[in-house]
Amino acid sequence: MTPQTIIFFGRSGCGKGTQAELIKKYLEEKDPARKVIYAETGARFREFTARDTYTGKLTKEILAQGGLLPEFLPIWVWTGLFIDNYTGNEHIITDGLARRANESPVLDSALRFYKRISPDVVIIDVSDKWASDHLLGRGRYDDNQEEINKRLRWYEDNVVPAIKFFENNSDYYKIHHINGEQTIEEVQKEIRSKIWRSLKQRKK
Numbered sequence: 001m002t003p004q005t006i007i008f009f010g011r012s013g014c015g016k017g018t019q020a021e022l023i024k025k026y027l028e029e030k031d032p033a034r035k036v037i038y039a040e041t042g043a044r045f046r047e048f049t050a051r052d053t054y055t056g057k058l059t060k061e062i063l064a065q066g067g068l069l070p071e072f073l074p075i076w077v078w079t080g081l082f083i084d085n086y087t088g089n090e091h092i093i094t095d096g097l098a099r100r101a102n103e104s105p106v107l108d109s110a111l112r113f114y115k116r117i118s119p120d121v122v123i124i125d126v127s128d129k130w131a132s133d134h135l136l137g138r139g140r141y142d143d144n145q146e147e148i149n150k151r152l153r154w155y156e157d158n159v160v161p162a163i164k165f166f167e168n169n170s171d172y173y174k175i176h177h178i179n180g181e182q183t184i185e186e187v188q189k190e191i192r193s194k195i196w197r198s199l200k201q202r203k204k
Helices: 016-030 041-049 056-063 073-087 104-114 129-140 147-167 186-203
Strands: 004-011 036-040 091-095 119-126 174-179
Touching: 004 016, 004 147, 016 036, 016 119, 016 186, 036 041, 036 073, 036 119, 041 056, 041 073, 073 104, 104 147, 119 147, 119 186, 129 147, 174 186
Parallel strands: 004 091, 004 119, 036 091, 119 174
Antiparallel strands: none
16 A cells, blocks of 8 residues: 555534544554554644643643634644654644645645655535534533534634635645545545545556
8 A cells, every 4th residue: 555645624523533543543454564644733732732831831821712823833733743753654644734724835835845645635524503513412511502603613714715725736635525424434434435446546
């Protein structure tokens, strides 16, 4: 198997983290000789804010207030992950990267710099109502309707324009829209089917 690059996007509550983890597990099973770099900014920020540094403290305060971090921080987090861990032979899965329009070209420049071939962009599509119902059903303390509506608006205002960048560069990226309003197993099956069908077409 050639090294795969899979970029996940989707509204809050669509299950993209679960699907990314399942794809990671699938790649590890199918290609055990090759490592998987899983770039997930949420977990990286939780690690980062736990540090006793001034930047970590400011970041924690902004996140606690539901504020927006400056672009340099998420870019610094994932570029550091690549610089420290990428050797040229790994699979790459991203979840939560390039979530603003001005961040997309930065990720694009990194993938082209590392000579990644035909990255797959997986967009898990769910309606606002479906996402809202799913988030409320989790019962987490921060999943109230006002907060959920804020996250969904943020997705439309920021992430959708970021996705457009990749869609407008479809000569390099393979775009896959996935019906997220299915069971976890059905969503995973559709993702694998579309990615590996695309992979077979590239080999022809």
